[in-house]
Amino acid sequence: MTDKTTQERVLIFDTTLRDGEQSPGATMTHEEKLEIAALLDEMGVDIIEAGFPIASEGDFEAVSAIARQTKNAVICGLARANFKDIDRCWEAVRHARRPRIHTFIGTSPLHRAIPNLDQDQMAELIHETVSHARNLCDDVQWSPMDATRTEHDYLCRVVEIAIKAGATTINIPDTVGYTAPRESAALIRMLKERVPGADTVVFATHCHDDLGMATANALAAVEAGARQIECTINGLGERAGNTALEEVVMALKVRNDIMPFYTNVDTTKIMNISRRVAAVSGFPVQYNKAIVGKNAFAHESGIHQDGMLKNSQTFEIMRPEDVGLSSTSLVLGKHSGRAALRAKLRDLGYELADNQLNDVFVRFKALADRKKEVYDDDLIALMTDQTSEG
Numbered sequence: 470m471t472d473k474t475t476q477e478r479v480l481i482f483d484t485t486l487r488d489g490e491q492s493p494g495a496t497m498t499h500e501e502k503l504e505i506a507a508l509l510d511e512m513g514v515d516i517i518e519a520g521f522p523i524a525s526e527g528d529f530e531a532v533s534a535i536a537r538q539t540k541n542a543v544i545c546g547l548a549r550a551n552f553k554d555i556d557r558c559w560e561a562v563r564h565a566r567r568p569r570i571h572t573f574i575g576t577s578p579l580h581r582a583i584p585n586l587d588q589d590q591m592a593e594l595i596h597e598t599v600s601h602a603r604n605l606c607d608d609v610q611w612s613p614m615d616a617t618r619t620e621h622d623y624l625c626r627v628v629e630i631a632i633k634a635g636a637t638t639i640n641i642p643d644t645v646g647y648t649a650p651r652e653s654a655a656l657i658r659m660l661k662e663r664v665p666g667a668d669t670v671v672f673a674t675h676c677h678d679d680l681g682m683a684t685a686n687a688l689a690a691v692e693a694g695a696r697q698i699e700c701t702i703n704g705l706g707e708r709a710g711n712t713a714l715e716e717v718v719m720a721l722k723v724r725n726d727i728m729p730f731y732t733n734v735d736t737t738k739i740m741n742i743s744r745r746v747a748a749v750s751g752f753p754v755q756y757n758k759a760i761v762g763k764n765a766f767a768h769e770s771g772i773h774q775d776g777m778l779k780n781s782q783t784f785e786i787m788r789p790e791d792v793g794l795s796s797t798s799l800v801l802g803k804h805s806g807r808a809a810l811r812a813k814l815r816d817l818g819y820e821l822a823d824n825q826l827n828d829v830f831v832r833f834k835a836l837a838d839r840k841k842e843v844y845d846d847d848l849i850a851l852m853t854d855q856t857s858e859g
């Protein structure tokens with residue numbers, strides 16, 4: 470049970486509308502973005518990254534409109550490390566009750582080579598751009614893109630410069646999903662220990678899922694001192710996607726015994742927003758996706774169904790109601806047993822004696838061998854045949 474008086478809060482920064490929308494083919498319309506932003510605000514997300522205002526006129530308009538409509542969350546826009554991007558971002562987010570500018574630059578050797586800046590030149594640019602953003606807005610987030618492949622000494626140096634220039638949140642991106650949990654934790658711990666002024670800012674973790682470790686890496690960073698998780702609904706995002714919001718939020722809730730942190734997210738709103746994001750982005754959720762997949766609370770095998778009918782904790786570690794589902798689904802198929810068939814038939818209004826059930830069960834198994842899933846209508850048909858034959 471979460472104790473909000475003694476536990477530390479982890480801020481949830483949702484970037485579905487920025488990093489999520491960057492997935493090829495996931496473009497959303499203006500109205501769809503406004504709808505998703507409203508759902509994120511309602512569910513208690515702390516910061517909404519609403520877009521990249523310099524990227525297009527449409528992005529600028531969407532970020533401005535979200536800034537105007539949002540009641541609670543901080544509204545953040547992304548900007549590269551130049552004054553034009555930062556000014557445009559400010560123009561869009563300034564209408565928010567709580568605006569934030571998020572500016573970034575790639576700091577790893579590979580990324581420094583692209584603008585062809587040496588370490589000193591890049592450090593100077595970071596100082597100038599973060600100072601400029603801070604002159605416009607009290608809430609400035611800075612990210613060293615590809616932080617997990619940046620030399621530690623240089624990373625410490627630039628984080629210190631960003632803090633001195635006025636950044637209030639330092640985000641540590643694992644841009645290419647390269648890190649692993651132990652390393653993710655060690656990086657945050659190292660920065661907090663070595664960088665002067667580290668205790669005056671919030672450290673954030675921003676992970677990608679290229680090796681399937683985004684959730685584990687984000688949680689490891691939190692255990693090491695990060696207090697903001699950047700994530701997206703359904704893990705939508707470039708390539709293999711970002712840390713999934715529903716996974717980190719539910720992990721912190723379900724395993725609060727070993728990760729004593731809490732978030733402000735109303736988890737009962739998860740299923741609805743997951744379905745809306747899948748619909749508007751055109752990216753369906755895989756059936757076995759943690760928390761929000763169609764099968765996340767479904768059971769077909771006889772042993773599991775029997776256990777679930779006796780005590781739901783036998784095969785479920787969270788209640789479907791906690792994520793906004795009305796109930797567990799016991800799917801009838803060839804692996805199902807008599808107990809589940811009896812329970813399903815009872816739901817449909819058929820109360821059977823043991824010998825009748827045995828008979829129906831034989832016919833049900835024959836049908837299940839031919840079909841992947843046996844639906845209510847199939848059972849009703851079976852029962853109708855049974856009655857007319859009997």
Ligand code: KIV
Nearest residue numbers: 573612614615642644
């Ligand atoms: O993955 C990344 O590095 C990003 C930055 C812009 C924060 O999305």
Ligand code: ZN
Nearest residue numbers: 488642644675
């Ligand atoms: Zn990213």
